[in-house]
Amino acid sequence: MSLFGKIKGTLSLLKDIDIEAIAKLNSKIDLKEVMDKVGSLDDDQLNGLMKMLTRKAKRGQHKLPPIDGDFYDxxxxxxxxxxxxxxxxxxxxxxxxxxxxxxxxxxxxxxxxxxxxxxxxxxxxxxxxxxxxxxxxxxxxxxxxxxxxxxxxxxxxxxxxxxxxxxxxxxxxxxxxxxxxxxxxxxxxxxxGAFGLTEPNVGSAISQGMETTCQRDGDTWILNGQKKWIGNATFADVTIVWAKDVDDKQVKGFLVRKGTPGFSPEKIEDKMALRTVENALITITDCRISESDRLQEANSFKDTAKVLKMTRAGVAWQAVGCARGAYESAVKYCKKREQFGKPIATFQLIQNHLVEMLANLTAMQTLCYRLSELQDEGLLKDEQASLAKVFCSMRTRDVVSRAREVMGGNGILLEHDVARFVADAEAIYSYEGTKEINSLIVGRAITGYSAFV
The missing domain is CATH 1.10.540.10 (Acyl-CoA dehydrogenase/oxidase, N-terminal domain)
Structure with a gap:
């Protein structure tokens, strides 16, 4: 194609622009100067200009794929x-x-x-x-x-x-x-319902160091102590409270009904994560619970651990949900946010971040799916639940961090949701067993040695 033909092809992109639009364009740029510049371009430069203009013209017609974090269906x-x-x-x-x-x-x-x-x-x-x-x-x-x-x-x-x-x-x-x-x-x-296990002075070592006590007195039990970080406890109708029997030193569980004398939940303020959840500091003072409200099949911490094993998989799934929400919010943002005249989703570095986020998310989802299959088959082991909690809470931290990064300064604004996911990921990282404690559970399973103390 001749130089004249390439110029003519380039100008044909403007054929649908009406006179008013041309006038408006001429008020912003010198069209004659533009034409002079185009006329001075060599073949390679004109080819590049044609590709750029064509890509710009077609972008609005390009159908983008749906935003879906379930990449492996x-x-x-x-x-x-x-x-x-x-x-x-x-x-x-x-x-x-x-x-x-x-x-x-x-x-x-x-x-x-x-x-x-x-x-x-x-x-x-x-x-x-x-x-x-x-x-x-x-x-x-x-x-x-x-x-x-x-x-x-x-x-x-x-x-x-x-x-x-x-x-x-x-x-x-x-x-x-x-x-x-x-x-x-x-x-x-x-x-x-609420669940009261963690205490102000004891978290990871609660199985050995529980300070809340219970003592039988006829047909009632007298409970004393404190529980901390107890979700829902400010308004729960019943709170499961775990306490150590002063006589046999075994952990027992109790159904504490709302309004029971001596049971005082106080909302914890100024949290940076899970702010919508109403966590409470519960003070328990000579709280009398009838024997009929003692969990009859909870006779040691091993029974408490059964509950934690069953629910730890759920926390791993929560981590996946947090990561998925951050990932999908980030993809949505990157498709709409423009810099240098085009969506930032078209940039290589942004796409690299999104791919790494999706890879983590997909690994987490498939791991959790298999974990729950084992649970449904009655084959779930403590260390399997712990490995899922360790991996998913760590990878979620990475995903939400990258989601905030691709949003730049806007990533710290609540309006884009990712700031909330970043903060909430920190709570997931700690509750239902810290990364370190769960790692030691897995480490014991694969080496045969307990490294807790």
Whole structure:
């Protein structure tokens, strides 16, 4: 093609611009000077200009792929019924929670009005058998955790404490009478549960160093001590409290009803993470609990550990949801945010960040899926749950960090959601066993040596 032909082809890109648009363009640039410059270009330069203009013209017509963190299509492994539950939870989180998530996170308040709406989903205690529970499986429980956490980790934590730790304690350690009294109404979310294990002076070493005590006095037990970081406890109808028996030195569990004298929960303020969750410092002073409200099948810390093992997989799934929410928010932002005249998603370094985020996210999802399969098959080991918690909480930190990085300064603003995911990832990293403690559980399993002390 001749030089004249290439110039003519370049100018043909302007054929659809009307006279008014040309006049407006001429007010911004000197069109004659532009034409002079174009006329002085050699063939290679003109070819480059043609490619640039053509790419610019076609960009608006380019159909972009949907934003989806399920890159290996794990959703295809769900049954139609499970897929329906997943989408029901997703729609609820998008319609009811996303519009208020940042507002309540900023206010550090839990939206009480959301509980009756959440109850209509019929998902509490979803992996348990009987007592009005949906009787699905732990894979489905994990999928629900992802769907909640990808929008709001606080909401996922609230639900995990209630459905997992509190209901799970009764399900695993309660008598039949206790299960019949509490599980059906907790499943309907007519009663909300909390779980009191961690203390002000003891976290990781709680199995050996628990300071909260219980002592039998006839048909009642007298509890004394403090519990800290207890989610939902400011408004829970029942709190599972673990205490060490002063007589036999064994850990026992108790159902402490709301309003019980000597049981005083105080909301913890000024948190930088999970601000919507109402964690409490509970002071327990000569609190009398009847023998009928002692968890009848909780006779040592081994029973407490059964609850933690069952729910630790759920925390790993929460980490996946947090990472997925940050990743999807970052992709959405990068497609819309323009710098140097084009979306930053077109830049190589940005794409590299997104790929590394997706790789971590995909590894986490597939690991957790297999973990829950083992749990459903009754084969789950402590060290397997711990490995998932270690890996997923670490990788989530990396994903949310990269999500904030690709957003630049905007990444620290709540309006883009990622700032909330960055902060909440720090809580996930610590609760349900720190990275170090869970690492030692796995290390003991693979070496045969305990390195705890």
């Amino acid at each position: 794990l959703s295809l492994k769900l049954t139609p019924e499970q897929r329906e539950i997943q989408l029901k939870v997703r729609n609820f989180m998008e319609d009811e929670v996303r519009p208020i998530a940042n507002e309540y996170w900023k206010k550090a308040e839990f939206p009480q009005q959301i509980i009756p709406k959440l109850a209509t989903l019929n998902i509490a205690g979803i992996a348990y058998k009987g007592y009005g529970c949906p009787e699905q499986n732990f894979v489905m429980e994990g999928i629900i955790a992802i769907e909640m956490a990808r929008v709001d980790v606080s909401m996922s934590t609230f639900f995990g404490v209630h459905s997992g730790l509190a209901m799970g304690s009764i399900y695993l350690c309660g008598s039949e009478e206790q299960k019949l009294e509490w599980l059906p109404k907790m499943q309907r979310m007519e009663a909300i």
